[in-house]
Amino acid sequence: MTDAPRAPSHAQDQFLNVLSRDAAEAAFLDALRPAPLGVQEIGLDGLPGRVLARDIAAPVDAPPFDRATVDGFAIRAADLFEASAARPVHLRLSPETIACGTAPMLPVTPGSATPIATGGPIPRGADAVVMIEHTEPDGDGIAVARAVAPGSHISFAGSDIARGQTLLRKGTLIGAPEIAMLAAVGIDRAPVWRRPRVAVLSTGDELVQPGQPLRPAAVYDSNGPVISAALRENGCEAVHLGAVPDDPQALETAVRAAFAGHDALILSGGTSKGAGDLTVRVIEGLGAPGIVAHGVALKPGKPLCLAVCDGKPVVVLPGFPTSAMFTFHDLVAPALRAMAGLPPRGAARVEAILPLRLSSELGRTEFAMVALTEGPDGLVAHPVAKGSGAVTAFAQADGFVTVPALVDSLPPGTRAEVTLFGPRADAPGLAIIGSHCVGLDAVLGRLAGRGIRARILATGSQGGLAALRRRECDIAPIHLLDPETGAYNAPFLAEGMRLIPGWRRMQGLLFRPGDPRCEGRGLDAALAALLADPEAIMVNRNQGSGTRVLLDGLLGGARPPGYWNQPASHNAVAASIAQGRADWGMAIRPVAAAMGLGFLPVADEHYDFAVWQDPRDPAALAAFEAALADSAPELAALGFVRA
Amino acid sequence: MTDAPRAPSHAQDQFLNVLSRDAAEAAFLDALRPAPLGVQEIGLDGLPGRVLARDIAAPVDAPPFDRATVDGFAIRAADLFEASAARPVHLRLSPETIACGTAPMLPVTPGSATPIATGGPIPRGADAVVMIEHTEPDGDGIAVARAVAPGSHISFAGSDIARGQTLLRKGTLIGAPEIAMLAAVGIDRAPVWRRPRVAVLSTGDELVQPGQPLRPAAVYDSNGPVISAALRENGCEAVHLGAVPDDPQALETAVRAAFAGHDALILSGGTSKGAGDLTVRVIEGLGAPGIVAHGVALKPGKPLCLAVCDGKPVVVLPGFPTSAMFTFHDLVAPALRAMAGLPPRGAARVEAILPLRLSSELGRTEFAMVALTEGPDGLVAHPVAKGSGAVTAFAQADGFVTVPALVDSLPPGTRAEVTLFGPRADAPGLAIIGSHCVGLDAVLGRLAGRGIRARILATGSQGGLAALRRRECDIAPIHLLDPETGAYNAPFLAEGMRLIPGWRRMQGLLFRPGDPRCEGRGLDAALAALLADPEAIMVNRNQGSGTRVLLDGLLGGARPPGYWNQPASHNAVAASIAQGRADWGMAIRPVAAAMGLGFLPVADEHYDFAVWQDPRDPAALAAFEAALADSAPELAALGFVRA
Known part of the structure; x- marks a missing residue:
């Protein structure tokens, strides 16, 4: 049994004591x-990622004995003091041979050499190892044509880890290097915080x-x-x-x-x-x-x-x-x-420029998520304003800017400190800011296949062009109709920009199938019927979007009910109509088809990509153009026509 | 059954084709x-750390409907267009109340308001939500004293994730943000690479x-x-x-x-x-x-x-x-x-200065592990020369310098690129370069308890002083006897340096108990007996260590067998004697005691800490001095006497 639905009432408590x-x-x-809550012993395999609860002392030396670091012969350096190519020194072979795992039984006496393998224990009396490559067979022994410094090619007992030394300190986060150290002294389990x-x-x-x-x-x-x-x-x-x-x-x-x-x-x-x-x-x-x-x-x-x-x-x-x-x-x-016994998470911070004003409420610490791109004067922090209900913001943002409680806004151009979510400020290979289209997903899939990471920020066509003008992005996808000339996109470019031709996509009026105001009618008749009916609720688009420009043109100055519902995507428009919250709106044809809505064509829009003629990264841009060409099948399947 | 021990012989193949x-x-x-090897479906809980094997399209919108982002009333913005504190607008309450999870049944008609909770679906007809804090009860309805922009406090359907959009791309490494996106559109499992x-x-x-x-x-x-x-x-x-x-x-x-x-x-x-x-x-x-x-x-x-x-x-x-x-x-x-379908591991790189020459063999790519400290001109990369048999080098090093095959050395002062093992160049709070002592472990344990991370590089006293002179470390632990004055440490300081007094530790001659050359004798008699016996093998210490200076003084110009065995630590000396590879050497008393060796006192050495009078980080240095004071019990247990 659940309670009656809870909803706000003036009788309820508000937050009585809001703390800073x-x-x-x-x-x-x-x-x-x-x-920390307590200690548990864990075996080596389970230790990575855990935190040591006590200091660990080395119970043995590593290496445990003086050992050879090359294949060769254990010798006394004094015997080879005068050896040279002109006068090689003969050493007789010891009857013993030392492999890994063999304990030597005989000392190395003056004038003798004991064959030894890499890792083998140095026999008593020897103070160096001569590499096998530097010796020649010589009767019952070997000839050595060069002197060898005492201590050569020997790794001394305890030189890496000395018995009794503090090997790892309490509080250490265990990774592969720590596993190596524990294993090297024979420790197969360690106390970690629960x-x-x-x-x-x-x-x-x-x-x-x-x-x-x-x-x-x-x-x-x-x-x-x-x-x-x-x-x-x-x-x-x-x-x-x-x-x-x-x-x-x-x-x-x-x-x-x-x-x-x-x-x-x-x-x-x-x-x-x-x-x-x-x-x-x-x-x-x-x-x-x-x-x-x-x-x-x-x-x-x-x-x-x-x-x-x-x-x-x-x-x-x-x-x-x-x-x-x-x-x-x-x-x-x-x-x-x-x-958990873990140290504080050390968040990395970078400085970046705010391209737009970041407003905040006095008396409240505000966090604004930002996505980073490479600008002409360093990193640029674009706010990812998705609202607190969004789940995609964390994946799109690189970090956040903190606006202190006593500041009411950070003006454009502010150099703000960005606390990164990850370890590094990885500005993407290509920054794409502007209008989003489902077709762009296909292109980016192809681009990823070419190993180039792109970031899209969907701000609408106008926002994209503004960012491109400031050189804060590489590509601005736009679909802007110039009402004077009837031309798309080209009239909006600044000097030095060019268009990469994208595709055409049909924009149209969406309605629920069977709506008598639209079904079976042409665009003008349907629009007239909708505008005449005070019960007909529209759904608009956000300002700055090309679709909004088109809609405003269609409406003249009319403000029908629902005009102020201004979602930011084609899909949101279609969802609103499909779910009965609105009756009509404008979106592209594949979105209408996906939701089973009626569609009256309005304009065959040009969706193109504005770029600079002298781009920041010509190779990445060339890869984008190639990915665009590769995407022809996916674009055709969406009903888009390549320009 | 195992084979006969393998050891080198000239008959064996060498590497015939060494490739670059x-x-x-x-x-x-x-x-x-x-x-990648294949695809498997994994549930949400198991996805972090896995790599998506296919693009994931959103099956539904998120949010799935237009919803309120605050507690308040769903209204028509046009009704409040002229609302002000002077002329509040009265709205009558709808009989319906919308909680989370409640589907609205009634539209919001002109002049009315529907109570709605955060997250509740916006009813048809409404185009904004007014916060409850901005309303007053007013008879059978509410009074609103301010205008509300259309769209206020509404999160539109599909505005975060639109049905059909590519939500996550093939090749994405899944973390918490991606889990949120999958869950928000109801996906509870995803295809990842095996x-x-x-x-x-x-x-x-x-x-x-x-x-x-x-x-x-x-x-x-x-x-x-x-x-x-x-x-x-x-x-x-x-x-x-x-x-x-x-x-x-x-x-x-x-x-x-x-x-x-x-x-x-x-x-x-x-x-x-x-x-x-x-x-x-x-x-x-x-x-x-x-x-x-x-x-x-x-x-x-x-x-x-x-x-x-x-x-x-x-x-x-x-x-x-x-x-x-x-x-x-x-x-x-x-x-x-x-x-595994993972992208290449992006290794971070930093530039650092080499304090010493890094030699290499022509024709071979060499990797030299380095530990970073903060120097006066930026990061300094100290080689961690431990030999390829060492397991501690990875834990002590921050990264490595690559010496290309065609270069035979990098001179001191070279600005070299360091490839980091971790994501960031985290120079430690305190860099300690010089002589190591087991007592220092105790001090660093106390220091860690004060939240300060230190790095020790054991180079011997002389190496430490040289690094301190270049201001490449904060503290140089030294124990150097001036033969002229008989004084320890102070005579070696450069102008502007000072000593933090450390402790006294007894150095002595180590031997196996029962050795007739030493047992029951005084130092001089024992030493004379050892030097007189050609079968008595010593173990020396590395050049630059204070112990080596002491030993050389004791030996005069003698070079007994084993003189050229020069391990770098007290423990290595003791281990060598305990294991019978050598018969005598010099080390500090607690090390002899730990291995059950005989000990003849030689000198009550002063182990102190050289620092600059104007240190780089006075607070960290003060913490070190405090940790030193805290460590009195541990030092006393080791038999060290605080100076």
């Missing part, structure tokens, strides 16, 4: 005092697990899997318990069970005030001191709830994916890393 | 043509597995575990089969079984010519084309053997650990990564 980011962090760490076992539970009636069919008004639970993955990246064992509906009894049962059986509990969803305080009420009963922060002056991430109950962290992350991941990495992961 | 590194690589890749299953087999009579007791003349098999770890880091499944002795029958059986059951086979050891050609002969029978390179002009790594048999790579890595890991990373890992 730093105050929330301090309160959380103060109540938690995160520390991994925190963290329960992950999503809450909300609307959640459906991936792999299941999506109900109306429901969304997939992406937070559960991604929080689990992020926990594993931070040295924890994640136990993903799925989603629990907003039923007080079910929630309480699930939360209590998850809390009891694990070292930490991460919930997501259910903190937004409108979604009710069910979760928060359950947490308050788990243990002392309970909730230490609920509502943090962070964007994204305000609804974050941090609690410590009986020494365990309990966190409610915001339901929206970007908010959830930012708050996780900023405030939760550091505490969990300390519990 | 590039020729060996070309021959190997040409015969192998490495490509991981190559690689068998790892060590060969050699001398090998003992870690965890087992070490026989005389035997060494631990460190290559097996470390190659397994490196394989896993490069996207392979490693199957470590242990070690097989040098018995032709056993070797053939083991190699054939490992080859048959896996996608690739990596052997280590057994390629050095002196160790015989057993392994190579077995490989020749495995399949065509067989061995493509045996002997490569690489240092370290010459004995490398590369083969391709029936389409599978078969590699014999050199037995010495550093050689094995360099050749693995340079020539083997790239092919295995291609088989």
